[in-house]
Amino acid sequence: MTAGNILVVDDDQNLLELLKMRLESAEYEVVTAGGEAEALGAVKKQGPDLAILDLKLGDGDGIALMQEIHSLIPAIPILILTAHGSIENAVEAMKKGAYSYLTKPFEPQDLLFQIEKALENRRLTSEIVRLKGLLAERYDFANIVARSGKMHGVLEVVSRIANTESTVYVHGESGTGKELIAKAIHLASDRKNKPFVAINCAALPEALLESQLFGHERGAFTGAVKSTKGLFTQAHLGTIFLDEIGDMPLPIQAKLLRVLQERQFYPLGGEKPVEVDVRVIVATQKDLAEQVKQGLFREDLFYRIHVIPIHLPPLRERKEDILPLVEHFLKKFNQQMKKGVKGLTPGAMQRLMLHEWPGNVRELENVIEYAVAMTQQEFITEDFVLQTKGPEKAESLQPFKEAKDAFEEKYLRNLLEICQGNVSQAAKMAGKYRADFYELVKKHSLNLADFKKSG
Numbered sequence: 001m002t003a004g005n006i007l008v009v010d011d012d013q014n015l016l017e018l019l020k021m022r023l024e025s026a027e028y029e030v031v032t033a034g035g036e037a038e039a040l041g042a043v044k045k046q047g048p049d050l051a052i053l054d055l056k057l058g059d060g061d062g063i064a065l066m067q068e069i070h071s072l073i074p075a076i077p078i079l080i081l082t083a084h085g086s087i088e089n090a091v092e093a094m095k096k097g098a099y100s101y102l103t104k105p106f107e108p109q110d111l112l113f114q115i116e117k118a119l120e121n122r123r124l125t126s127e128i129v130r131l132k133g134l135l136a137e138r139y140d141f142a143n144i145v146a147r148s149g150k151m152h153g154v155l156e157v158v159s160r161i162a163n164t165e166s167t168v169y170v171h172g173e174s175g176t177g178k179e180l181i182a183k184a185i186h187l188a189s190d191r192k193n194k195p196f197v198a199i200n201c202a203a204l205p206e207a208l209l210e211s212q213l214f215g216h217e218r219g220a221f222t223g224a225v226k227s228t229k230g231l232f233t234q235a236h237l238g239t240i241f242l243d244e245i246g247d248m249p250l251p252i253q254a255k256l257l258r259v260l261q262e263r264q265f266y267p268l269g270g271e272k273p274v275e276v277d278v279r280v281i282v283a284t285q286k287d288l289a290e291q292v293k294q295g296l297f298r299e300d301l302f303y304r305i306h307v308i309p310i311h312l313p314p315l316r317e318r319k320e321d322i323l324p325l326v327e328h329f330l331k332k333f334n335q336q337m338k339k340g341v342k343g344l345t346p347g348a349m350q351r352l353m354l355h356e357w358p359g360n361v362r363e364l365e366n367v368i369e370y371a372v373a374m375t376q377q378e379f380i381t382e383d384f385v386l387q388t389k390g391p392e393k394a395e396s397l398q399p400f401k402e403a404k405d406a407f408e409e410k411y412l413r414n415l416l417e418i419c420q421g422n423v424s425q426a427a428k429m430a431g432k433y434r435a436d437f438y439e440l441v442k443k444h445s446l447n448l449a450d451f452k453k454s455g
């Protein structure tokens, strides 16, 4: 590593040699050019970190050359060398974008000082560009709605840790956006052009999960007719998202621990370790600390993955997000269904605000999808939101008498099924007098013949 790459342009060959020597002894890498054409060639080829130009060049004008260099690479700081007594020219050069100037003859320390300052300034500028990029990235989280302070906090952490290698632990109830956040982290990182691979650890039986994650060699188990690469290998240089990690069986937890510690693993039936460079993000709805206490989750693995915890608060704890989320989903489903729904009536909106949202953002998304599909008006009325949705709701709203009658009928049918329509036997089993039991059968208009064993 050198301190930087410097282009020096001067038509005085002696001065060029002298500068080159001095700068090289200060650990800079130096390219020299005696004229304009040579200088521009060097800029294109080397992309120097800084240029030093003599203002009066034999074959042209230093200011014009400076501008041409800047049109190629705008960020190059340029130091101007001027002859004694031509300060106006130096000022002119500064106005046109020179970083600074030195009057010949100059002290070597002055030159080195100016160079260091210019390079430092350039580093700062590029850091600002990088930070601005990060901010832009944040707005690139355009599909993530975050009005509440709590969600701002989440996005703040996301943009800060995206580019680290640390394992991220996303915790939140169902439908709070865990997968969305995992993807945002991947997209905001330098790994964004590499694969993002997701797997739900709760969805597969142990053996299958293991071979999905780590792959297997041919013949590793019955049915393994050819070797398969696992998801860890597929995610190489990218990100792997392990959803519902709390449901990962203990033997696989042990294997995962090794991957995290050693960045390598053995495929099923394989003898050679596979090395991978993978960023790991895990998600869980369960309280893993509690799982650890119950012996369902390895404590050492818990500490390995619990590096950067991100908690996604339930929607009922951030109701400020409801309105912007509604707008976000309206736009989405208007587009998808080619509709022009403008919004919700105040009554419908109030209903959304009062709801507890056990299914969080996903539930809200479904509610809006349903309403947009159903409505034929510009504004969604309350009839289309959260009406008799879900069986628990319907049941809890049923009047007592209806619920009791429904239960009675179901009970009678079951019993008569078992007793094959024999009322005496059924009454005995129910602990009722035969006459009373018969009354019940009549009340529900049940036909005893239907329960007699046929054939």
Ligand SMILES: Nc1ncnc2c1ncn2[C@@H]1O[C@H](COP(=O)(O)OP(=O)(O)OP(=O)(O)O)[C@@H](O)[C@H]1O
Pocket: 143, 144, 145, 146, 172, 173, 174, 175, 176, 177, 178, 179, 180, 181, 285, 328, 361, 362, 365
């Ligand atoms: N802040 C948000 N802004 C916009 N959309 C969101 C937001 N949070 C969640 N969503 C949307 O809600 C749905 C559910 O999100 P996601 O699948 O990420 O949740 P989850 O926590 O992984 O759910 P589950 O626990 O059920 O797997 C997705 O369609 C997602 O795009």
Ligand SMILES: [Mg+2]
Pocket: 178, 179, 243
């Ligand atoms: Mg999910």
